[in-house]
Amino acid sequence: MSNQENIIETLRTGDLIRHGRMSLGMTQAELASYLTQHNDIFNGVDTVTISRWEAGRVYPSTKRLIAFAKILYPQHTRTTLKYMIKDRPRGHQECKVSKVNAFHPHPYLVGEAHRALAITDDISRLTSGTRRCIDPYFMALSQQQEQAKTLRLVVLDPTTQEIFGHLLAYCGNLDTCSEAPSVIISSVYAGSDKIFEFLFSQFFRFAVQQDARSIHLICGDSQQRALAKRLGLTQSRTKAPQLIQSALADREGQIFEGDYFETLAHPDFIALFASDIAPYPQVEGDEASGQHDEQRDYVSSSA
Structure with a gap:
């Protein structure tokens, strides 16, 4: 196996899927049935698919990964902002003055999202407006200009945009938030900070x-x-x-x-x-078509 394949294998989600299945006490066949019952995006997923995912031969598309995390790790992937503003009005008011607090950044994020998105449960609207909310947070949090530039590479990476709605929700779930921004982004990608x-x-x-x-x-x-x-x-x-x-x-x-x-x-x-390696490589054929086929699964070069 080449170095590149080793790196991809390390970053891949086979362990995540296996961990989720085992935490539910399910067989691969039971997990396939469970996923299809919860979301039509998993139609066609069977025991063979689950086995190949866990073995790292193929990997779910971004939409399927998000759906998978929402089903198995709902505490990390809430997409509504309403509860955050309701539950933390005091923190929100405090951060309106100071703009950002390293240990409680979510009131600032929520306030910005509220103004930018007018409160919505629509993940596509959350996605499209989130950079306006997160950019100033990252810039304010970072005291070093060089580090801020590096963090912006993560924020502006097109491969991460679909997850930003979940990022906002995840921040709102934290009673305290001392993690670095890169930790939060990647935690939501994986569905679990551990x-x-x-x-x-x-x-x-x-x-x-x-x-x-x-x-x-x-x-x-x-x-x-x-x-x-x-x-x-x-x-x-x-x-x-x-x-x-x-x-x-x-x-x-x-x-x-x-x-x-x-x-x-x-x-x-x-x-x-913040490297040039995206969390998940493009679906085969994306470069030629310029389109992102969310229904297709990523295929490992070792498959």
Whole structure:
């Protein structure tokens, strides 16, 4: 298996699907039936499909992943904003003055979303307007301009736009919110912050332990230069991957010391997260057609 396939396998959702099925005490056949009963988007999913998903041979489309998370992890994927404003009026009023609070950002997010979207349960409307709400939050939260630019790469990445409605709802579910923005986005992608922690810690360790060629697959040229600069390295394009790999290996213990938030808020980690690799690759044929076929499943290069 190539480095790229290993990285994709690490980021994929086979473990998530298996974890969800086992938490419900279901067989693969029972999960297939359960999914089709809850959402028509799973029509045609059978035992073979579930088996291939869990084995990493194919992966659900973005819409199916969102639907899957909503069914199995509803506490993380509420799409209405009404309850948030009702439940947290005091926090909302406080944050209207200070604009953002690192430990309770959701009142600010909700206030912005309320004005931008006029309260809606429609996920498509939430999606289309969320960047107007999240951009200023990310910019305000980040004290370093360079880090803010990196976070914006995540915010503006077209592959993440469909999840932003769930991101807002997830923020509103948190009594306290000390996680970095990248943590919240990825937690919603995975459907569970614990599953996210496992996947991305494994991803990061893979980047450290593999040979320098893997850096090309993790970071695009701009991210390589930014990460090299942040690590105090030369910005030679030909040597950057080797230097980054070596520096990250040296700093692995330091980066993973401390609590979960400090680890994931570390600039080196954020630079890796905001790489040119999208959370889910395009459906085969997208580049040629320019369209995103949400009903088709992603096929692994190793399938």
